[in-house]
Amino acid sequence: MKNFTYTRATSVKEAVQKATADNQAIFIAGGTNLIDRLKVFLDEPSQLIDISRLEMKRIERLSNGGLRIGALVSNTAVADNADVRRDYPILVRAILSGASQQIRNVATVGGNLLQRTRCPYYYDTAFPCNKRQPGQGCPAATGINRMHAILGASDQCVAVNPSDMNVALAALDAVVEVAGPKGQRQIPFIEFHRLPGNTPQRDTNLEPGELITSVILPPVSFAKSGVYLKLRDRTSYAFALVSVAAAVELAGDRIKNVRLAMGGLAHKPWRPTEAEKFLIGKPADSSTFQQAAEIALQQAKPLSHNAYKVELAKRAIRRALTVSSKGGGVV
Amino acid sequence: MEHGKKGRGKTSRRGFLGQALTVAGTAIAAPSLLNQSSNAKDNLETAEGNMKVTLNVNGKQQSLTIEPRVTLLDALRDRLGLVGSKKGCDHGQCGACTVLVDGERVYSCLALAVMQEDKEIVTIEGLAKGDTLHPLQTAFIENDGFQCGYCTPGQICASVALLDEIKRGCASVVTPDLTRPPQLAELSEAEIKERLSGNLCRCSAYNGIVAAVQQAAGQKAPSPLADLMLSEPEETLT
Ligand SMILES: Cc1cc2nc3c(=O)[nH]c(=O)nc-3n(C[C@H](O)[C@H](O)[C@H](O)COP(=O)(O)OP(=O)(O)OC[C@H]3O[C@@H](n4cnc5c(N)ncnc54)[C@H](O)[C@@H]3O)c2cc1C
Ligand code: SF4
Ligand code: FES
Ligand code: FES
Numbered sequence: 001m002k003n004f005t006y007t008r009a010t011s012v013k014e015a016v017q018k019a020t021a022d023n024q025a026i027f028i029a030g031g032t033n034l035i036d037r038l039k040v041f042l043d044e045p046s047q048l049i050d051i052s053r054l055e056m057k058r059i060e061r062l063s064n065g066g067l068r069i070g071a072l073v074s075n076t077a078v079a080d081n082a083d084v085r086r087d088y089p090i091l092v093r094a095i096l097s098g099a100s101q102q103i104r105n106v107a108t109v110g111g112n113l114l115q116r117t118r119c120p121y122y123y124d125t126a127f128p129c130n131k132r133q134p135g136q137g138c139p140a141a142t143g144i145n146r147m148h149a150i151l152g153a154s155d156q157c158v159a160v161n162p163s164d165m166n167v168a169l170a171a172l173d174a175v176v177e178v179a180g181p182k183g184q185r186q187i188p189f190i191e192f193h194r195l196p197g198n199t200p201q202r203d204t205n206l207e208p209g210e211l212i213t214s215v216i217l218p219p220v221s222f223a224k225s226g227v228y229l230k231l232r233d234r235t236s237y238a239f240a241l242v243s244v245a246a247a248v249e250l251a252g253d254r255i256k257n258v259r260l261a262m263g264g265l266a267h268k269p270w271r272p273t274e275a276e277k278f279l280i281g282k283p284a285d286s287s288t289f290q291q292a293a294e295i296a297l298q299q300a301k302p303l304s305h306n307a308y309k310v311e312l313a314k315r316a317i318r319r320a321l322t323v324s325s326k327g328g329g330v331v
Numbered sequence: 332m333e334h335g336k337k338g339r340g341k342t343s344r345r346g347f348l349g350q351a352l353t354v355a356g357t358a359i360a361a362p363s364l365l366n367q368s369s370n371a372k373d374n375l376e377t378a379e380g381n382m383k384v385t386l387n388v389n390g391k392q393q394s395l396t397i398e399p400r401v402t403l404l405d406a407l408r409d410r411l412g413l414v415g416s417k418k419g420c421d422h423g424q425c426g427a428c429t430v431l432v433d434g435e436r437v438y439s440c441l442a443l444a445v446m447q448e449d450k451e452i453v454t455i456e457g458l459a460k461g462d463t464l465h466p467l468q469t470a471f472i473e474n475d476g477f478q479c480g481y482c483t484p485g486q487i488c489a490s491v492a493l494l495d496e497i498k499r500g501c502a503s504v505v506t507p508d509l510t511r512p513p514q515l516a517e518l519s520e521a522e523i524k525e526r527l528s529g530n531l532c533r534c535s536a537y538n539g540i541v542a543a544v545q546q547a548a549g550q551k552a553p554s555p556l557a558d559l560m561l562s563e564p565e566e567t568l569t
Contacts, residue, residue: 001400035443080502101493102436
């Protein structure tokens with residue numbers, strides 16, 4: 001990695017000021033994604049602003065029954081929190097399926113939201129890449145793209161968002177709280193990440209200098225039945241090829257409420273709202289789940305090497321909905 | 332944070348030496364060559380500024396003057412001479428560099444040394460008490476949990492942390508009921524394997540490693556050989 005100066009922020013305000021004053025500066029929290037990127041020269045900041053000692057390490061109960069999770073809470077601490085385990089198993093399972101204990105101990109909530117794609121062409125600076133340098137071209141679009149997107153991609157970029165936590169947060173309708181040069185604001189989770197369009201270099205709608213301070217989990221009574229199914233090349237310590245977060249609430253044998261989100265398929269966590277709408281009021285059986293899966297993948301545009309993801313995603317949706325409608329647990 | 336103003340040249344050279352060794356991947360490069368390149372590099376680096384850092388490693392306070400980009404792994408190995416922690420992938424994928432920071436296992440290759448001040452770092456060198464091995468070190472020996480040994484320090488550090496995590500009630504993705512995480516005595520093979528999946532071993536010493544963790548968890552460890560024989564169909568045994 002290239003050298004940089006290092007400063008330790010002592011308050012959110014100071015961190016934002018420093019980042020606003022130097023557009024070559026970059027925040028570091030756990031560092032498990034950023035240091036990796038620095039080592040292969042994907043990022044070459046002039047300055048690292050260490051935010052890891054700021055006071056954003058608490059999980060608080062909100063008066064409406066939801067939770068606020070500080071941006072610096074480690075992935076391990078979220079997964080070990082008794083309230084999160086009881087109310088949002090969907091999030092706990094998603095986190096525990098990601099990376100390894102060594103990484104989860106250090107990885108933070110804010111950093112997990114902002115980890116960048118694992119597209120191998122993006123990682124290898126011998127290749128051109130629009131995400132690194134807009135206008136260079138996208139070798140993945142015509143190259144080996146078995147890991148890449150089948151939904152929402154553009155001809156500029158076919159990368160997927162690699163985070164598991166993001167998929168659970170999308171299903172839970174989380175809200176991201178940020179502090180920036182213009183003050184604080186809240187961003188609904190599903191609007192936080194972007195599709196590549198003509199600006200594949202931008203993963204999110206964060207503005208320059210903005211810092212994630214926390215994530216809010218609204219109360220969802222039926223989140224307890226939530227499941228997370230992650231399919232990958234090996235059974236542990238690998239990124240998802242396809243993943244599904246699902247939570248189903250039944251009234252009798254009919255579906256009263258449902259949440260569905262998918263990972264490994266798009267540039268952002270994917271919420272198939274049409275499939276969700278279809279499911280409401282239907283009997284919770286395999287024919288319903290199959291139809292919902294068809295709807296969720298209707299817009300799929302597979303690339304030369306990843307047509308398998310369409311069928312894999314449909315089966316994953318069916319399985320996740322089936323297990324969740326029976327009360328949840330290990331998928 | 333104060334920027335070291337004295338003796339920059341000297342530490343920069345050592346900094347570069349560490350980098351050069353890493354890039355070459357081995358220590359075969361001729362010393363004269365290294366000296367030449369590092370002289371050239373010295374002038375560049377003085378402009379960028381080193382930092383003074385104090386690390387608490389295995390109970391000892393260690394003062395270093397280093398560039399902010401030095402990882403904890405490079406600081407341990409190249410500056411403090413603690414070469415037990417290994418550099419495998421250098422990208423958080425193999426576990427060979429695993430150390431304990433404030434009691435939790437981390438990959439030292441994905442941690443900057445300057446960010447570790449005021450934290451307690453324990454490496455493989457810090458696990459034994461004098462000549463008395465840590466119970467997991469003993470268990471690894473007794474269950475043959477290594478072949479070439481390169482991954483072993485990281486595997487042992489990870490296993491030490493694993494048992495601690497069980498005592499603290501951490502769940503894993505294979506834990507059936509999140510509200511009832513496993514106890515030491517009932518720690519299943521599936522749990523051990525999932526929880527050690529962040530450590531890779533090219534020699535596949537995995538059976539011995541699982542057995543070592545079982546033994547240290549107070550379970551009866553099947554010897555790896557017994558395990559293998561039990562899983563073979565009977566005809567092949569006769
Ligand atoms: C081998 C390996 C396997 C992995 N497997 C998985 C997996 O299966 N699933 C998965 O989901 N993840 C996986 N990960 C990724 C891991 O989860 C992320 O690296 C981690 O979550 C990043 O968090 P961090 O705190 O270390 O972020 P950092 O590396 O510190 O930061 C990441 C980015 O976020 C920015 N940032 C951090 N915090 C904030 C904040 N509060 N506000 C604004 N910007 C901020 C930084 O500037 C940086 O650009 C894996 C990583 C590795 C190395
Ligand atoms: S898919 Fe996106 S990240 Fe990958 S090479 Fe193409 S532009 Fe770059
Ligand atoms: S050297 Fe750190 S994980 Fe491989
Ligand atoms: S003992 Fe050789 S790599 Fe594990």
